[in-house]
Each structure stands twice: as C-alpha cells, then as structure tokens.
Amino acid sequence: MRWFIFLPLAVLVVLFMLSNPQSIELRLWPFDLAWTASAAIAVLSIAAVAFLLGAFIAWAAALPARRRGRAAERRVVELEARITALNASTTKQASEEKALTKA
Numbered sequence: 001m002r003w004f005i006f007l008p009l010a011v012l013v014v015l016f017m018l019s020n021p022q023s024i025e026l027r028l029w030p031f032d033l034a035w036t037a038s039a040a041i042a043v044l045s046i047a048a049v050a051f052l053l054g055a056f057i058a059w060a061a062a063l064p065a066r067r068r069g070r071a072a073e074r075r076v077v078e079l080e081a082r083i084t085a086l087n088a089s090t091t092k093q094a095s096e097e098k099a100l101t102k103a
Contacts, residue, residue, distance in 0.1 A: 016040055 017040035024042055026035045037045075 013044070017044070 017038075020039040020043070022039050023036055024039050026037070026042055027033065035042075
C-alpha cells in the first residue's frame with residue numbers, strides 16, 4: 001500500500017528536479033549569506049525544513065495528551081490492583097462465612 005503512494009511522489013520529485021535545473025541564489029537579508037543551488041534543490045530543501053518544523057510542532061502539541069494518557073494508564077493499573085485485592089478479600093470472607101455456617 002505504501003508503494004502506491006511513494007512511487008508516484010518519487011516520480012513527481014524526480015520530474016520536478018529534472019525540469020528545474022537552473023541555478024538560483026538565495027540570500028539571508030540581514031546577513032551577508034548567499035547560497036547558490038539549483039531551483040529544485042532549493043525548493044525541496046525549504047519544503048523539507050517546513051515539513052520537519054510542522055512535525056515538531058505537532059509532536060509538541062501532542063505532549064499534554066500523551067502525559068494524560070500515561071497518567072490514565074497508571075491509574076488503571078492502580079485500580080485493577082485494588083479490584084484484585086477486593087475480590088481476594090471478598091472471596092476470603094465468603095469462604096469464612098461458609099465455614100461458619102457449616103459448623
């Protein structure tokens with residue numbers, strides 16, 4: 001299934017790179033930095049940086065939900081232990097009551 005998505009995108013990226021071989025110069029305004037690269041490399045690099053920034057923002061936004069999930073899992077384990085203890089004590093009391101009624 002992944003190949004149905006990956007292969008067409010890979011073909012598009014290769015075609016984009018072959019269609020845009022001209023060289024462009026990218027400058028960072030307040031500094032005297034310049035980067036000369038093909039148009040395709042420049043666009044794909046900027047897109048990759050934007051994707052990684054978006055992925056980081058999504059990851060950071062999900063941190064509170066993951067924290068609540070871990071707390072809920074700890075609470076479930078605690079409550080299951082309490083249920084097990086209560087069932088054990090209830091079973092013990094029932095067996096003691098049965099023994100007393102038989103005697």
